[in-house]
Amino acid sequence: MIALGLEGSANKIGIGIISHTPTKPPVILANLRHTYNSPPGEGFLPKDTALHHRAWVVRLIKQAIRQAKITISDLDCICYTKGPGMGAPLQSVALAARTCALLWNKPLVGVNHCVGHIEMGRSITGAENPVVLYVSGGNTQVIAYSANRYRIFGETLDIAIGNCIDRFARTLMIPNDPFPGYNVEQLAKKGKNFIELPYAVKGMDASFSGILAAADVLAKGLDESLPDEKRLKTEEGELVTKEDLCFSLQETIYAMLVEITERAMAHVGSKQVLVVGGVGSNERLQQMMGMMARDRGGSVFATDERFCIDNGIMIAHAGLLEFQTGVTTELKDSTCTQRFRTDEVYVGWRE
Amino acid sequence: MAPETIEPTAPPLRAPSPTPTYRPLHALPPPFTSSNLEVLTQGAEALVYRSVFLTPHTPCVVKYRPPKPYRHPVLDRRLTKARLLAEARVLVRCKRDGVDVPRVLGADWEAGWLVLEWVEGRTVRGVLDGWAERGASVEEGVVGLMGRVGRAVGRLHGIGVVHGDLTTSNLMVRQGERKEEGVQGEQSKGRMTTSEMRMLAEDGETPSFPSVEAKRQEQRDELEGDIVLIDFGLASHSTQNLQDEDRAVDLYVLERAFAATHPKAEPLFQKVLSAYGESFKGARAVLKKLEDVRLRGRKRSMLG
Numbered sequence: 001m002i003a004l005g006l007e008g009s010a011n012k013i014g015i016g017i018i019s020h021t022p023t024k025p026p027v028i029l030a031n032l033r034h035t036y037n038s039p040p041g042e043g044f045l046p047k048d049t050a051l052h053h054r055a056w057v058v059r060l061i062k063q064a065i066r067q068a069k070i071t072i073s074d075l076d077c078i079c080y081t082k083g084p085g086m087g088a089p090l091q092s093v094a095l096a097a098r099t100c101a102l103l104w105n106k107p108l109v110g111v112n113h114c115v116g117h118i119e120m121g122r123s124i125t126g127a128e129n130p131v132v133l134y135v136s137g138g139n140t141q142v143i144a145y146s147a148n149r150y151r152i153f154g155e156t157l158d159i160a161i162g163n164c165i166d167r168f169a170r171t172l173m174i175p176n177d178p179f180p181g182y183n184v185e186q187l188a189k190k191g192k193n194f195i196e197l198p199y200a201v202k203g204m205d206a207s208f209s210g211i212l213a214a215a216d217v218l219a220k221g222l223d224e225s226l227p228d229e230k231r232l233k234t235e236e237g238e239l240v241t242k243e244d245l246c247f248s249l250q251e252t253i254y255a256m257l258v259e260i261t262e263r264a265m266a267h268v269g270s271k272q273v274l275v276v277g278g279v280g281s282n283e284r285l286q287q288m289m290g291m292m293a294r295d296r297g298g299s300v301f302a303t304d305e306r307f308c309i310d311n312g313i314m315i316a317h318a319g320l321l322e323f324q325t326g327v328t329t330e331l332k333d334s335t336c337t338q339r340f341r342t343d344e345v346y347v348g349w350r351e
Numbered sequence: 352m353a354p355e356t357i358e359p360t361a362p363p364l365r366a367p368s369p370t371p372t373y374r375p376l377h378a379l380p381p382p383f384t385s386s387n388l389e390v391l392t393q394g395a396e397a398l399v400y401r402s403v404f405l406t407p408h409t410p411c412v413v414k415y416r417p418p419k420p421y422r423h424p425v426l427d428r429r430l431t432k433a434r435l436l437a438e439a440r441v442l443v444r445c446k447r448d449g450v451d452v453p454r455v456l457g458a459d460w461e462a463g464w465l466v467l468e469w470v471e472g473r474t475v476r477g478v479l480d481g482w483a484e485r486g487a488s489v490e491e492g493v494v495g496l497m498g499r500v501g502r503a504v505g506r507l508h509g510i511g512v513v514h515g516d517l518t519t520s521n522l523m524v525r526q527g528e529r530k531e532e533g534v535q536g537e538q539s540k541g542r543m544t545t546s547e548m549r550m551l552a553e554d555g556e557t558p559s560f561p562s563v564e565a566k567r568q569e570q571r572d573e574l575e576g577d578i579v580l581i582d583f584g585l586a587s588h589s590t591q592n593l594q595d596e597d598r599a600v601d602l603y604v605l606e607r608a609f610a611a612t613h614p615k616a617e618p619l620f621q622k623v624l625s626a627y628g629e630s631f632k633g634a635r636a637v638l639k640k641l642e643d644v645r646l647r648g649r650k651r652s653m654l655g
Contacts, residue, residue, distance in 0.1 A: 194425045251423040263395035288421035
């Protein structure tokens with residue numbers, strides 16, 4: 001069976017085509033993505049992002065079909081992101097999905113974005129029943145599977161980790177292209193001095209907003225036009241750089257993530273951990289997670305940016321899994337929602 | 352269906368080999384040697400061992416927080432120190448104010464260890480599991496146990512401490528004679544000198560490493576015994592703003608833990624709540640707040 005997946009819950013529009021054959025691993029026929037980037041110092045606004053998605057969706061679908069070398073009649077269903085995400089971009093992509101479904105007379109499947117990430121990660125890495133850390137611009141959750149649901153064990157109490165990194169980058173005027181997290185990661189590699197930032201973990205939950213407030217204050221001390229005595233210095237009297245702040249940010253927030261993941265692993269008695277979502281492509285996070293898992297006698301699974309970062313393939317994949325259990329979304333129900341918790345989805349395709 | 356000849360235009364799904372797995376042994380810092388240590392559990396943060404302290408006949412619990420290799424050393428030292436001291440302080444405060452918790456025998460926050468009094472007994476979880484196996488009859492013993500659990504939690508909350516991880520595994524039923532209301536006096540001394548401890552250990556009855564005979568007795572008496580609260584790694588204390596919300600979350604977590612044990616254990620939880628409600632001024636307000644927390648329903652299914 002072949003499914004077309006449309007994803008557009010944030011600033012990326014992704015179109016993917018996947019083919020499932022019983023007893024064989026899924027085959028990716030096309031995986032296209034286009035990202036809307038805002039200028040440095042600014043975030044992406046819903047209305048501009050929706051405009052971007054509307055401008056690209058037809059082009060990308062056409063190209064994906066061409067690239068997959070299939071015809072419309074080969075498609076079994078059309079999967080789209082129902083939520084969670086930003087309202088306007090979600091709506092523009094859902095509209096495109098409905099249009100295709102009516103035009104080609106295909107069933108629709110509304111997919112939970114988080115479940116898409118989890119299923120894609122499981123499929124690529126072969127991790128069977130891992131504790132999942134889902135970290136992206138809009139989500140921060142520690143998830144484990146139990147009795148047909150992906151249960152949320154821990155999550156952010158305020159903003160998402162990616163949002164924290166993006167806004168931190170904005171404060172320091174770090175460019176948004178290709179994405180802020182990547183640029184922060186590259187700068188962090190050159191950082192040496194560890195500057196203390198708030199570390200807020202409560203049980204299996206974490207909080208990131210205090211870090212932003214602290215970063216705003218610290219960033220003021222980096223201004224080169226300030227007199228020397230007013231500039232931010234380490235205890236040894238060295239001037240603190242942008243690189244040091246990026247380094248400290250990564251060390252602090254990723255330690256928080258690893259800690260809540262470890263607590264969830266201890267809680268459910270699992271030894272495998274799967275990292276998904278855009279922030280999951282960060283190598284330092286993967287490395288830290290690996291050290292933790294090794295200490296617990298377990299292993300970490302991660303994917304690269306093609307599957308970590310939002311894409312259409314994961315929506316097609318999760319949608320097709322659901323479609324194969326006989327679930328479709330009626331046209332009148334084919335809405336989208338900004339709030340759609342991971343544990344609301346009935347996972348009928350797993351034991 | 353797609354014809355078989357379609358070439359994938361994107362690379363096929365591949366399974367990267369996961370990182371190699373081995374479990375390194377943590378070496379405990381001095382004065383501990385691994386010879387008389389017995390690992391009890393590996394939590395997320397700490398390894399918990401059974402060992403002896405000062406005399407070979409004083410059993411104790413060593414809670415060791417090994418350095419986390421993934422954390423920046425500066426951050427690691429800061430967190431280990433802050434958390435270890437917070438835990439020790441809460442325990443000492445509890446002891447002083449008459450809440451039955453393990454006594455703090457020693458600590459080194461640079462090395463990351465905390466030595467606590469050994470509590471002989473079983474966890475409430477274990478006791479309830481045994482009770483469920485025997486048919487889960489609502490007998491006097493188990494009702495009495497619920498009342499003691501409620502009062503113990505109430506006493507803790509009454510002195511302004513919130514446990515933070517109040518599961519049935521973190522409640523113990525102390526083996527031996529009950530002296531629930533008589534915790535004042537020697538027991539409640541928070542501060543002891545080393546020589547006092549040594550004297551206590553030397554003329555106290557020889558410590559009980561449970562024999563088969565003791566095990567049987569334990570089974571008969573397991574519903575009796577004082578409730579001891581353990582694992583204060585996530586506890587917090589505050590005197591001013593009364594944290595009814597946090598207290599209610601404590602109760603909610605405990606309720607979920609009861610529900611996960613046995614279907615019949617959930618109605619029994621009412622006994623815990625009614626005893627709790629009588630236990631300190633302000634307990635009623637917490638029970639009201641608990642209704643809000645239940646409705647919110649976060650973490651509804653995270654236990655069991």
